[in-house]
Amino acid sequence: MHSVVLTKGVPDFREGQVAFDEDGHLERGNTPTVMNPNDKHALRTALQTKVRHGGQLSVMSMGPPGYGDVLREAMETVYADDLYLLSDRELAASDTWATAITLATGLQKLDDTPDLVFAGFKTADGETGHTGPQACWCLDWPIITHVVALDVDEDEGTVRAKRLVEGDIEEIETVEAPMPAFIVADPEFEPTYRKASHRLTLKDLQAETEERAQDHEEHLTTWDHADLNLDPDYIGLDGSPTIVSSVDPIPKAPAEREAxxxxxxxxxxxxxxxxxxxxxxxxxxxxxxx
Incomplete structure (x- = not known):
């Protein structure tokens, strides 16, 4: 069984004001980069799947070379076997659609078609929640969103999930889909390891990954747009239909305490x-x- 987690580096907004250029594009070089907080829910979901069902677990991201540190953190978190970085100047300033095309192509280039691809709920810098579903649309796979519980039937080749439905009241519905499939984890997802064998497996995975993560670059594969055979007209800024009309700075909140x-x-x-x-x-x- 092969699972892939999609993750992204985002500016660490706690470090100060984030700068934008005159065209409204985020100047990422002016602030530290950290893993997107919502991707950690996807990582926990994928880790539970690996502990319960075994197999290979990969992490993939699109971004500049500095995202290697984000992938290393992901390896340490989810005990991944290998890492993939889609990195190229031609990919810069991609919106969610151009990013989705690139990620879907990266997933197709893997030696084995993944059984499950896990994505975060949304990113801290975009807040759209589009990239995972759009990448899934490119692959024409089923997708289950707002997942709060998950299990896999390898013999039947299906995934069964409980998902949160928000309306007038919060409801939980159970859905089933054939694999390969996309899973978007909800922030309410909490992994469970009730069996002693699962807890022992978790401990063993942690021990073997600590050493692997120290030399994460040896397990990192980097592909550019040429490796992925992507047309520059459909990626990066040229391939992004989204246009930023304006950017309003967020005012600093007043202090609530007197010192x-x-x-x-x-x-x-x-x-x-x-x-x-x-x-x-x-x-x-x-x-x-x-």
Whole structure:
């Protein structure tokens, strides 16, 4: 059984303001890159599948060479066997459609057709939730979204999932699809390892991957647009029908707490600090007494 997780590097918005160029394109070089937070739900879903059913697990991403660190983190998280990076200047400034075409082509280039492809709910920098479903559309595979529980019947070649349906009330529906298929994990997904054998397998996978992740570049395959035989007119900025009309900066939120600056060398001020903290020392309050 072969599973693939799609992941992406996104700017770490906690590090400060993100810059845009005059055309409204994100200047990623000005902020650190981290793994897209929602992709971690997909990683956990894929890991549960590997623990329960074994097989090969790969991670794929499209982005600049610096995404190698994101893939290394993914290998450590999901105990992946190998990594794939689709990286080329021709791919720069791709919207979700151009990205989906590239990822779908990368999936088709793998030696073995994946049984399952896992994608995150949405990205922190785009918030569209389009890339996974669009890549699936390119491959004409079934897709199950908002997955909160998952199991595979290898003999029947099917995947059965419970998915969250949001309407007037939250409902859970169970659906089944033939493989290969796309799985979009919901943030509510929680992996379960009830069997002792599964927990032991998880421990063994973690041990063997720690060593592999240290030399992750030896397990990394990089393909450019020529390797994928992609027409430059259908990828990157030229192949992206989405146009950014304008970008409005997000104002910094006002501080909700008032802060009093204290000189640590001022004995009187420090005494006031200790008096204010004393009732909470040791987890006790004034109401609890001495």
């Amino acid at each position: 009093t600056m204290v000189d640590p060398d001022d004995g009187e001020e420090m005494s006031e600090v200790f008096e204010a903290m004393q009732p909470f020392a040791g987890g006790r309050s004034e109401a609890a007494g001495d």
